[in-house]
Amino acid sequence: MSPDNQNTIAYTTTYKFHGGIHPEEHKTLSNQTPIIDLPAPPIVVLPLNQHSGAQSLPCVAVGDSVVTGQKIAEAKGNRSAHVHASASGTVVAIENRVIAHPSGQSDLCIVIETQDNNKQHFLPPINNPFTTSKQSLLDRIFESGIVGLGGAAFPSHIKLMPDVDRLIINAAECEPYITCDDRLMQDEAPQLIQAFELLRHIVSAKECIIGIEDNKPEAIAQLTSAIETSGLTTINICIVPTKYPSGGEKQLIELITGQQVPKGQLTTSLGLVMHNVATAFAIFEAVTLGKPLIDRVTTVTGLGCERRGNYRIRLGTPLQWILEQLGVPAEQKFTTIMGGPMMGFKVPNTAASVVKSTNCLIVAEPDELNEPSTALPCIRCGECADVCPANLLPQQLYWFARSDEFEKAENYNLFDCIECGACAYVCPSEIPLVHYYRYAKNEIVLRAKEKQQAAKARERFEFREFRLKREKAERAEKHRKAAEARKKAAEAKGQTNEKKATIAEAVARAKARKQKKQDDQSS
Amino acid sequence: MMLSSSPYKKSSHSVSQLMQLVIFATIPGAIALFYFFGWGVWFNLIVCCSVAYASEWLIVKLRNRDPKKVLSDYSALLTAVLLALALPPLAPWWVATIGTLFAIVFAKHLYGGLGYNPFNPAMTGYVLLLISFPMAMTTWLPPQSIAAQAPDFISSLQLFFSGSDSQGNTLNYYTLNADGFTMATPLDEIKTSFSMGYVFDEIKNKPIFGDWQNVGWQWVNLAFLAGGLFLIVKKAISWHIPVSFLAAIYITSFLAHGYDPQLNPAPMIHLLSGATMLGAFFIATDPVSATTTNKGRIIFGAAIGFIVVMIRNYGGYPDAIAFAVLIMNMAAPLIDHYTQPKVYGSQELK
Structure with a gap:
């Protein structure tokens, strides 16, 4: 590879984004060895809500036997995704099980007891994707249950619908510890280049830019050489400086294009769409192999786990089983974080399982991570504002969230917060700032909903009042009309009464006569 | 349940470290003050810091908070240091005491403590003193290099605590320059x-x-x-x-x-x-x-x-x-x- 070629394929950006931090990376803990396949666990627990939209609906019943890749739950509504059996076996339960959630809550899951066989049910491969219609490709992606694997879990077929000028591949992987995309790029570079080209084709983009942090030289080298070998001129690599959160969608766009996504608009307003490395790979497999989303590469790292690395893990694999397989002593109490240390969450119960968005598991030794300590008061030092990538005033948002002044928080652009945690990272008072923002956002959404419901209720009430009034008026009208009619009738009766009276008189006379006759006869 | 929220990584510096750093950075200034104006600056520092600690401990107790925790953030100490460095070196001890008390109790804790005070506590204390005791607050010794006679340690101590030294000289005596004029x-x-x-x-x-x-x-x-x-x-x-x-x-x-x-x-x-x-x-x-x-x-x-x-x-x-x-x-x-x-x-x- 000549240096000239490398320059034309990979270049370093000249743009920056506001704020950002440089936490310790801890990437070498897990990115030194190739990806390893983990076998199917004895049971898989597949939650029906692994995506951003509505919970999908089971289409198998308890007792059914299923094979790997078989659809077991259907998407419901337009932002939902199918769920597929990640292993062959028997459905033993469709019930609430503990899911990976900070509160340790339960949710509806399909539980499969796996059988060791090689049966699988994949869709037919699409052999010539570049001449296949966009709709068929989107249908395939939808059928394969693919969602964004970077963490947001937004259904991919929706994100790929609009045509754009440029496709950006998010390979920044800016969170400490996580290396699953790094490793995927090192191990599968040629395949990935094909995958990126396929995505570019789907959205009819003129070019594809891979945004990657400069702390992944090996992945950059592999991708560069793969692009060179492929002869594609549509794909370039944009190297961005290592700074958290460069992998935030908006931040990476600013780093690559120098432009900001206008507030309240989608990336498509800049003619861009962004997809994550692992998502592109999953789509590629779904199209060319017919393989639905049944597994993913997850980084298992942290000082508490000795066999750190990246593993291809079946969705629904219980965390406890993974830890056992990797030799984490069950009796020892480690903190398990799902996701990165900046945006992930502590898993209260390792019975929970790996889902589509699980990019990392950190098994942390007691002193490895910062446990919540008692926060000191905010001293308004403003360090949070200096590091905020959204250019917000976190300290003001904190005051407003704390005192439930939600309207003010909204005026200070609370909803532009991407919850990256940079503010809380630098806070000298160790205030859990992001927690306050999540709380405020929740409350605002909830109150808006309540308000909407109240408005609806009021509307209903007002309509009822209106209806009652109308009915009353109608009744009154009816009565009035009836009275009028009676009156009229009565007036008309004036004549008939005379007739009746005559008849009655006649009857009376006849009766009298009859009586008289009888009296006469009896006497 | 203990609140647990991302991020699980924090940068290393804390409020107390910040405060300590600022206190540390005043050392050159304090030494310069000592060099030119004598022992008074240390007396002020000692009195202000002790009063700050004692009064913060008391007010925090009254507010039903944990004094150990509050005192460990070093913010009261910083307020005391800044006030002490702003005071005339041989102003009487009760000036430093009243100023610090007011700064800690009124300007800081009656507003809710660290983070809630709208006014700079040290300066609030300083202004109270300046308005209440204008004489004491404006009587500075001349720089020792041009002073006719500079008080030694013992005299300084006596001036600080009793207003006159063992020779019966008051502070005014020491404010004269070599030509016999009062200096400010x-x-x-x-x-x-x-x-x-x-x-x-x-x-x-x-x-x-x-x-x-x-x-x-x-x-x-x-x-x-x-x-x-x-x-x-x-x-x-x-x-x-x-x-x-x-x-x-x-x-x-x-x-x-x-x-x-x-x-x-x-x-x-x-x-x-x-x-x-x-x-x-x-x-x-x-x-x-x-x-x-x-x-x-x-x-x-x-x-x-x-x-x-x-x-x-x-x-x-x-x-x-x-x-x-x-x-x-x-x-x-x-x-x-x-x-x-x-x-x-x-x-x-x-």
Whole structure:
């Protein structure tokens, strides 16, 4: 590879984004060895809500036997995704099980007891994707249950619908510890280049830019050489400086294009769409192999786990089983974080399982991570504002969230917060700032909903009042009309009464006569 | 359940480390004060710090909080240090005591403690003292190099605690210079001389101004400047407030001096006398009572600098850092409100 070629394929950006931090990376803990396949666990627990939209609906019943890749739950509504059996076996339960959630809550899951066989049910491969219609490709992606694997879990077929000028591949992987995309790029570079080209084709983009942090030289080298070998001129690599959160969608766009996504608009307003490395790979497999989303590469790292690395893990694999397989002593109490240390969450119960968005598991030794300590008061030092990538005033948002002044928080652009945690990272008072923002956002959404419901209720009430009034008026009208009619009738009766009276008189006379006759006869 | 929320990584510095760093950075200034004005600065430091600790412990107890936790943030100690460094070195012990008590109990804790005080506590204490005890608060010893007689350690101790030493000399005795004239600080000297009808060229020849700016005071200010630069390098404070503050002092005094050189002191006198550098790097930068946006900090610092020169040149007090800071403390929320940064993506909105 000549240096000239490398320059034309990979270049370093000249743009920056506001704020950002440089936490310790801890990437070498897990990115030194190739990806390893983990076998199917004895049971898989597949939650029906692994995506951003509505919970999908089971289409198998308890007792059914299923094979790997078989659809077991259907998407419901337009932002939902199918769920597929990640292993062959028997459905033993469709019930609430503990899911990976900070509160340790339960949710509806399909539980499969796996059988060791090689049966699988994949869709037919699409052999010539570049001449296949966009709709068929989107249908395939939808059928394969693919969602964004970077963490947001937004259904991919929706994100790929609009045509754009440029496709950006998010390979920044800016969170400490996580290396699953790094490793995927090192191990599968040629395949990935094909995958990126396929995505570019789907959205009819003129070019594809891979945004990657400069702390992944090996992945950059592999991708560069793969692009060179492929002869594609549509794909370039944009190297961005290592700074958290460069992998935030908006931040990476600013780093690559120098432009900001206008507030309240989608990336498509800049003619861009962004997809994550692992998502592109999953789509590629779904199209060319017919393989639905049944597994993913997850980084298992942290000082508490000795066999750190990246593993291809079946969705629904219980965390406890993974830890056992990797030799984490069950009796020892480690903190398990799902996701990165900046945006992930502590898993209260390792019975929970790996889902589509699980990019990392950190098994942390007691002193490895910062446990919540008692926060000191905010001293308004403003360090949070200096590091905020959204250019917000976190300290003001904190005051407003704390005192439930939600309207003010909204005026200070609370909803532009991407919850990256940079503010809380630098806070000298160790205030859990992001927690306050999540709380405020929740409350605002909830109150808006309540308000909407109240408005609806009021509307209903007002309509009822209106209806009652109308009915009353109608009744009154009816009565009035009836009275009028009676009156009229009565007036008309004036004549008939005379007739009746005559008849009655006649009857009376006849009766009298009859009586008289009888009296006469009896006497 | 214990609150657990991402991020699970934190940078290493904490509030108490920040406070300790700022306290540490005052050391050069304190040494310069000691060198030129004798033992009094240590007495003030000791009294202020002890009173600050004791009064904070008491008020926190009364507020039903954990004193150990509150005291461990070092913010009370910092307030005490800043007040002590601003006091005249041999002001009586009860001056330091009352000032610190007021700063900690009233200016800080009655507003809710650290983070909630709208006014800079040290300066609130200072202004209370200045208004209540103007004599004690303006009686500075002359720099020892030009003093007729400087009190030694024992005399200083006696003056500090009883008002006169064993020879029966009061503080006034020690404020005489070699020529037998009472001396004040350079800023005092300027103020009184102007009121007596002198012009700046005549005032400049007085011994207190020496060959290069002000005797003693310029070194004290340079020492605080060094400590302040250290804080900026260490990222304990941002450059915005000190730079805009000093620039505003320079520009305002330059214009005033240019307008009438005989009635307005030269810019360098302003920059290197009184509490200019202490104010610029240690007082105005108190994050709690200052503005928090970077644009706001520039406005905040510049306004303080402007007010300082205005009061020094045209007001009734020789120095004005405390007043200027307190006035701008009141304006901080307003400035914050109007200097919100443009949130990501809002630039494109037309």
